[in-house]
Amino acid sequence: MVSRTPTKPRPSPKTGTGTGIGSVTPPKSSPTLVARRCLALRRRVSPATAKRRGSPLKSLASAPTAVAASFDRSIRSCRRRLLKLFARLAVLGSSRKRRAASAGFQRLRSSSAPPPPPPPLPLPSQNPAVRAQSAALPPPPSPGRRTLFLDLDETLIHSQTEPPPSRFDFTVRPVIGGHAVTFYVVKRPGVEAFLRAAADAFEVVVFTAGLQEYASLVLDRLDPDGEVFAHRLYRGACRDAGDGTLVKDLAATGRALDRAVIIDDNPNAYALQPENAVPVAPFVDDDNDQELQRMTAFLDVAAGYEDTRDAIRCYKDLVTAT
Secondary structure, three states: OOOOOOOOOOOOOOOOOOOOOOOOOOOOOOHHHHHHHHHHHHHHOOHHHHHHHOOHHHHHHHHHHHHHHHHHHHHHHHHHHHHHHHHHHHHHHHHHHHHHHHHHHHHHHHHOOOOOOOOOOOOOOOOOOOOOOOOOOOOOOOOOOOEEEEOOEOOOEEEEOOOOOOOOOEEEOOEEOOEEOOEEEEEOOOHHHHHHHHHHHOEEEEEOOOOHHHHHHHHHHHOOOOOOEEEEEOHHHOEEOOOOOEEOOHHHHOOOHHHEEEEEOOHHHHOOOHHHEEEOOOOOOOOOOOHHHHHHHHHHHHOOOOOHHHHHHHHHHHHHHO
């Protein structure tokens, strides 16, 4: 027989703590379960296992020391090997270095040798408008041709400024120092015939101490076609003897002295090469002057000498004897 008395339902457990209404007290673990857990924990981390594995702190502390010791050994080993290698290279390259250093010193010494001193410069003109001129000439037109150096003033012509002379052949008006100056020029008797004869046998070079502005105009009148004078040297090509005297150095012209003659009325002009000079009397205004006729005869004789200085010596001896 079934009882109809209603059954009282069990209250549902709720999570919580304490002793309040609706709280459930957690069940206590049995002593047997706790013992088993402690035993398993002891087996997992036993003293032998801990000793065998070592402490992590001790491993971290000892690692840098070992690495440093190994790195130091590697450095010492590399250093020894490098020293041996450098010692071998030094032995092999010592002879080469000595030879290379010696050769390098020789190259440096030869390349750094001081250059030869430049030739002395010609004396510049006192006139700022006139540039210094080199006395060096181009090679002669034909090998072996003799060179005749001619002075201008008082040798080929005579000129003067105001007042004008009673007789003159032409005038030139150069600009000197910014001012035009008139020169009255008188040609020496026989100058045209002498210049033609000289140009046939010699290379004729005018070597004058006159200013270029003035002398170039006079030479243009003496040689209007440019057939006589091969070259023209002016005051800038002269040298200063040290006392203000202008000297004409034939050696600086590039011509052989054994094939050169200079005709000049001023002994100071050819003081460096007197054995090459034929002196003439200075010309002023003498209509009966015969100096250029005598010079024409001398040139005919000198053309047959191998050394023109021998011809000049004979001429001077003849003049002294007579």
